[in-house]
Amino acid sequence: MNKKNYIVNFFTYLFLIFFTVIALYPIINVFTISIRPGNKLLSTSLAIIPDGATFKQYAELFTNRPFMLWVWNSTIVSAVVTFTGVALASTAGYALSRFQFVGKQSSMLALLTTQMFPATMLLLPMYIMLIKLELINSYLGIIIVYSATALPFCVWQMKGYYDTIPFSLEESARIDGCTRWQAFYKIIFPLAAPALVITALFSFMTAWSEYIVAAQVLQDTQLYTLPLGLKSFESNMSTEWGLYAAASLVVSIPVVALFVILSKWLVSGLTLGSVKG
Amino acid sequence: MKITHYFFLLFLVTLTFWGCSKREAPEEIVIWHTMRPEETRQLQSQIDEFQKQNPGIKIIQLFKETEEMRSGFIVAAIGGQGPDLVYGPADQIGPFEEINIIKPLNTVFPKEFIDQFNQKALIYSKGRLLQIADKLGNHLTLVYNKKLVKVPPVTDKELIELGKKLTIDKNGDGRPDQYGLVWNYTEPYFFVPFLTGFGGWVLDSLNKPTLNTPEMIKGLNFIADLRDKYKIIPNEADYNVADALFKEGRAGMIINGDWSWSGYGESGIDYGITPLPFITESGKYCAPMISPKGYSININVKDDKLQKIRKFLEYVLSPDQQLATTLKTKTFPTAVALYNHPALLGDSVLQNSRRQIDLGIALPIVTEMRAIWDAMRPAYQAVLGGSITAPKAAEEMQKAAIVKIKELREDIYDPVGGLIVQILLFGSVAALIFYLRKTIVAFFKNLSKDKFAYALALPAIAIMFAVIFYPFAYNIVLSFSNMSLAHINDWTIVGFAQYLQVFKEPQLYTIFLKTLIWTFANIFFHVLIGVTLALLLNKKLPGTPVFRTLLILPWAVPQYIVALTWRGMFNYEYGSINLILTHFLSMSPIEWLKSPVEAFVAVIITNIWLGFPFMMIIALGGLQSIPQELYEAADIDGAKWFHKLKNITIPLIKPVMIPAITLGVIWTFNNLNVVWLVSNAGEPSDQTHILVSYVYKAAFNLYRYGYAAAFSVVLFLILLSFGLTFLRKTKATESVY
Secondary structure (H helix, E strand, O other), X not given: OOHHHHHHHHHHXXXXXXXXXXXXXXXXXXXXXXXXXXXXXXXXXXXXXXXXXXXXXXXXXXXXXXXXXXXXXXXXXXXXXXXXXXHHHHHHHHHHHHOOOOOHHHXXXXXXXXXXXXXXXXXXXXXXXXXXOOOOOOHHHHHHHHXXXXXXXXXHHHHHHHHOOOOHHXXXXXXXXXXXXXXXXXXXXXXXXXXXXXXXXXXXXXXXXXXXXHHHHOOXXXXXXXXXXXXXXXXXXXXXXXXXXXXXXXXXHHHHHHHHHHHHHHHHOOOHHHOOO | OOHHHHHHHHHHHHHHHHHHHOOOOOOOEEEEEOOOHHHHHHHHHHHHHHHHHOOOOOEEEEEOOHHHHHHHHHHHHHOOOOOOEEEEEHHHHHHHHHHOOEEOXXXXXXXXXXXXXXXXXXXXXXXXXXXXXXXXXXXXXXXEEOOOOOOOOOEHHHHHHHHHHHOEOOOOOOOOOEEEXXXXXXXXXXXXXXXXXXXXXXXXXXXXXXXXXHHHHHHHHHHHHHHHOOOOOOOOOOHHHHHHHHHOOOEEEEEEEOOOHHHXXXXXXXXXXXXXXXXXXOOEEOOOEEOOEEEEEEOOOOHHHHHHHHHHHHHHOOHHHHHHHHHHHOOEOOEXXXXXXXXXXXXXXXXXXXXXXXXOEEOOOOOHHHHHHHHHHHHHHHHHHOOOOHHHHHHHHHHHHHHHHHHHOOOOOOHHHHHHHXXXXXXXXXXXXXXXXXXXXXXXHHHHHOHHHHHHHHHHHHHHHHHHHHHHHHHHHHHOEOOOHHHOOOOOEOOOXXXXXXXXXXXXXXXXXXHHHHHHHHHHXXXXXXXXXXXXXXXXXXXHHHHHHHHOHHHHOOHHHHHHHHXXXXXXXXXXXHHHHHHOOOOOOOOOOOXXXXXXXXXXXHHHHHXXXXXXXXXXXXXXXXXXXXXXXXXXXXXXXXXXXXXXXXXXXXXXXXXXXXXXXHHHHOOOHHHHHHOOOOOOXXXXXXXXHHHHHHHHOOOOHXXXXXXXXXXXXXXXXXXXXXXXXXXXXXXXX
């Protein structure tokens, strides 16, 4: 176009590159740990490819450790939590955005307050409760806890996004003969795609990376999720750093993959601009 | 799809998972242990062998990190559950015994069985045998690199002379490239040998602290001299730095425990073991703490299972199995029958290890040790940081230890205050119901009228409250109780005593201020960087999908390892951040982890890095809701970019950003992990705490659960008042259109 735009674009790229380097550098360090021989977390050398680099930790992970079992377990748990999160948050957020009802303000506040209490203190009573309900060593127990952990953010986030969608859309849908549910499900729900993506990512990540509750609830090694598995490489003053770093990188791949898949709806879904309000 | 179909589907999915995720509790023996990986592998192979011989018994071993073992086992055992066996160093036994969650073993095993072990391996308290160890040691020794050290030093003088010779600046940049001696000297456990070397000790026979002594002062000065006067140890070294230096052959000697030795062998270091040096001035050897490691049985184990457990312990503690373990892991056995075994006599590592064990002093198993460590650490690190002198540090340690032991032993008893609070609690619940009576009636009336809205909103709200209500109410009650080491199982309501203690806490206000700085610095940069990046990415220039994907990586990679990587990057000598500062920006290096302010900045930088991608994703989503027409219209009006930003972008992404910012503040305020990992639990000198990590450390280390609950309620109220104000100001519960 013109000269000014080139300059703007140049600085845009410069800024993006700068932050990408900052974002990547520590992760490259993790990669270096994963291929460094001799099980060292730190090194006095800054070389990205260390002397005697080896991929044997990755091989070890997939051959001698039940890594795939943990991946599978975590996938199941995270998938259910994601589904529950999206289903419940998209509906609850909609109700909170569109309707006036008794208890609305207080439930929104109450959702927030659940996040305000330091989580470590809630562990003991939560554990006692799960024992009473016989939910120890069961995915149902942690799925409920994870959903409850993820929901306050997801509900608020969905509510905030629905707030930006004009009421007139439903009104015209109702005039065209939609029921209230249809107006939500067919018109508004698809328009909220970016927020749904965020809700899905957040719910997924909550379940994918949670450790403290899982460690208390899941005692059976067959039920281990990824964070519990990774933790088994740790040890007081003799952690298997190479293995831990390798596993950490492998564990992030599904998260990135999910993000790449969902990005389509995050940035270029049906935007409001295409639907004249 | 109708709404009823939708909920039916949801219900079905839930049921399916209820069905397939439910597992019957299997009749198996569960062991929690703190073994290192090679010991774990050895245990597993022994378990496999045992299961082959005893087909009816299934055994599961689970690794737990020390702190987690302690708190996890206490929580589980109080809940009537938990592993059948716990394996770990003897010092965890003190609290377990006081809380009464382990069985006496002399009622389980016959005397002949018990008699076959070294006396040091049998941990008794008041005539009850609480632990039988299979390994002796956990002791520090001097490890040396045979390539650099031909004759290991015996005395402190020799150590210093040799250290000077080995500390070499090869490339002449003013910084040594090889050190004489390295070790994790900032940690009190690694300092104790020098305290004992000058003749001091931590507790007297009545378990009173003995930290303010001339011996302590000499020990502290000795360490400072090694660094500042003789310059044979690095300026800044934590465990991982010391480990890396020795493994790379850049240190002649390291002080480390029996757990580390085989790792040095695997890294290609030809290493030797020798006892810690003899201190000429006192005429004593530096004596490390010795701690046996072994098995204890959970109090909740039923009698029928006990027989199986007994059988397993008889197997795994037998001399044959101990010998196998010793040969594999170089740990020292407890079966007396093995002590003259040729395999032990012929191994120089094991023999020197034994010499060190004989010189060592048993680590007290009393719960007071916890207070001693917590009291020593801040003052010790302050001496090393140069902010106080050794005599002052000794005095402060002693004072802190006395306070902490008092806190540990606190026993609040106030039936009157308890009664008042009970009446108040019931009264306020009743008053609340009375106050809300009209709302409750209106709610039920509305329920049928606004069926649609409630059907959508209630499932999420219900699941939240099902999960959170009981734990929350439990903590409120606990905050008025006297639950502490003295009353873990029989706590009662005592009134406001714990709250008074919270507000009397001298450090409360400075830490609160730090928490505010921590929270707002983080959120400010999260939002600033996140939104800026989102705006740039949203321009949809070629290549943005790649940047977008790379930029979320800090969010995707597990926090634990990156937080520790950042800690490494902040290292004074070898960290990349200082190298960039000195080489590219010609600045002087910063002592990131040693000075309180810099350490706090380091923690904040790490957390900013961890958190900006998430804000970026949210902002990116929020930007999609802005109709492009608005910008086009603004362009026609000739609006500048900052006008568009101020009048279109910011108001329209506000509804999406407000929830994220609100929750971001709440989460950051209560974010324990990052502070804990990067600052290594509040180092230096407990100066990098925020409220939540402070309460965690102060309360959980000393078992002050009632106090911790009261502290948490205070945190909750702070956040609640923030939340209410912020939401009122931003009108986030209202709609924009």
